[in-house]
Amino acid sequence: MEERYVPSAVEEKWQAIWERNKSFKVTEDETRRKYYLLEMFPYPSGRIHMGHVRNYSIGDVVARFKRMRGFNVLHPMGWDAFGMPAENAAIQNKSHPAAWTYENIDYMRGQLKRMGLSYDWDRELATCDVEYYQWEQQIFLRMYERGMAYKRNSSVNWCPKCETVLANEQVEDGACWRCDSVVQQKELEQWFFRITDYAEELLACTEQLSGWPERVLTMQRNWIGKSFGCEITFPVVDRAETITVFTTRQDTLWGATFMSLAPEHPMALALTTPDNLAQVTAFIDKVKGTDKIRRTADDFEKEGVFTGSWCLNPVTGQRMPIYLANFVLTDYGTGAVMAVPTHDQRDFEFARKYGLTLQVVIQPEGETLDPATMTAAFTAEGVLVNSGQFDGMQSSAAKEAIADYLEQQGLGKKTVNYRLRDWGISRQRYWGNPIPIIYCDSCGAVPVPVKDLPVVLPKDVAFTGEGGSPLARLEPFVKTACPVCGKPARRETDTMDTFVESSWYFLRYCCPDFTGGPLDKKRAEYWMSVDQYIGGIEHAVLHLLYARFFTKVLRDLGYVNVDEPFTNLLTQGMVIKDGAKMSKSKGNVVDPNALIERYGADTARLFSLFAAPPEKDLDWSDQGVEGSFRFLSRLWKLMYECLPFIAGVNAASGEPANAEARALRRTVHKTIRKVTGDLDERFHFNTAIAATMELVNAIQAFTPKNAPENGPVLREALESVVRLLAPFVPHFAAELWEALGKAESIESAGWPDFDPAATVDDELLIVVQVNGKLRGRITVAVDTAEDKVKALAMADDNVQAFVAGKTPKKVVYVPGKLVNIVV
């Protein structure tokens, strides 16, 4: 063993050994308990950043810990390799997205290996490899057969900068989630996945995902947005048509005095009378021309226009003017809303603005609302009035009763509504998975036959940066023959949203070399579900919802047998420096390469695990990194000094030679217990490391180290420290383990067990309180009887001073911990 700790030498040595031995390669083994540990795979953007370092360090600790605990651990890594940055880079550098992507992958793979992460590299995959995306095309076709993938004309979110469509989930505050451009609305023929068919199951299963953070589940539930209500049909005056609305407030039906339709409502123009046509079309144009940011702004004014038509309130028979209103969403419910201005704030504002009728139907307890003097809608619970036979009912009870009544009368029906929309997956981009469809003038949209798969993404494409998809301009790709009739036909040139690839990559890791189909069912069954998934909170809705959906689809298609992909989810916090997220523009970026070069991967890993618990944001501190390096150097030196005293000595197993040795051994076994608990149940890496540091401090303070009778305890202590640190600083631990004379690798050495007998204290520190305030501490033998402890507590000088001769009213005794004397 070298006298000084030189990380680069140690790390290169062990990385070479792991690579040569394929130390982390796994195969399915029914006789062993499996553990599937997965971190979200990276987009190959060029180089890894500190967020990756943290994410993958956390994952690697768990993987290595579980391995030492005897699990058969699947820990794979790959590349989320399709996507727009590659295309943009290609335009800029006049190169090809594939070249850019694969160069990045090669570089980043090297970086990950340099971190000493224990992946089974034989399972590596890149989603842009045809070996991967061909199977996705097959899945698409199966979904198409079942109507799970379909095409329809729709108004879509269009990012003018990316020149492509975005799913609802990918629009943040009316802007593109990727480039922040203001998203526009555009009518396009688009491919969709019918995720709404799974809305109920996706929602219901959130109840069973007890290993997920509550806030992620809440976000998903909100996104799915289930609500109970009624669909109610309103006849249009003097016409055969009817308007159906969705409402959750059927208890306010008697107060509905007008009707609001979305400007995009299919009946909008049909209901418009000739003398209103000019205003109505102007209004529709105005709404469509307003971008989403302004349309959803806080101060956006509610506006509308009268169509000239009327409908009838089905229960009161009152005539209700039909308006178009800019706040009514075409996508939600039926795109039509019965307006109850007295009990809905938006309708209230609208009615005031256009001088429409207000009718109170819910009265609050002990108050009488007057439409003439109301300044806001009353939206809370109350008692029904002006509502026929339902007068006097509580509004919550009336909801049920009125829903039943409407069903009996054939005026409406109870319904459940969801906010979740189908997942639009069409992207007008090149660097993605081609959608395997052919359009024929005679046969229509025809799926590419499975035998003709894969539809390979052509390589010879020019990247000009001009608008539209490069694929659509590539004649040899577009021109093809119809698989049904053989006549000339055109290929679909849309590619799939890259979230499709990441929706099932965790399944492909189970059998990445399988050529018989997307998944080898047997191997997937062995590994699935992912026992622990680790990644950023930013994917709480997008990726994590899509992946859950896809898993259920693949289950229903017979590919897998699990309902949920991820049993436990850990969302790690961001890496912060100087109070802000690391970014080039803020100039607070820490480069992992420089960090590793200076301190080594082990220090980088140790610090990122020690500085904060994983789910919290991590405040980067250069001094903190220095401290972690100091700790490793100190332990290295300690080992170097102690080796001569423990050479040829066996680790302690029985009773130590003296009190000091017994105390050290107790610390060792208590630390093993603590670290095991922290890693196994809580993922509290920071406290596990802190406990190990305390143990190192205790070994350092232990004397005399050179006494032969202390050798066994000293060796046991050092061996334990090394094993406890192995998941955190694997190279460092491997080197010290070897220095301790171990022929067997530390990876196969197993996790240390603690001896409960060795953790037992021979004396206890009892805290003595008087009236709940700390007044003294006494040390007693473990087996001291309660009465004796109380007596000793009472006898303490300082305690006496505070008891001041009074007779205790009560003495509380918490065994082994505290005595509280109440006077």
Next chain:
RNA sequence: GCCCGGAUGGCGGAAUUGGUAGACGCAAGGGACUUAAAAUCCCUCGGUCGCAAGGCUGUGCCGGUUCGAGCCCGGCUCCGGGCACCA
């Protein structure tokens, strides 16, 4: 507006079931070693009073429950995140 989190020394954070608040680390101050510095090692380190023993005070604020509250309950304040015209 609604729904989640969170608030503990100069800083990052501990306190696992209601039982010694501040583990561990960083920073700071003092000392040793050194011609000097770096590195390393030792000591101090919530505030305050005290020579000391020790006292008082202290976990965002106000109140409650309890022998005992950072932790439980009620009411606030501030910060962070998510959703946001969802009928």
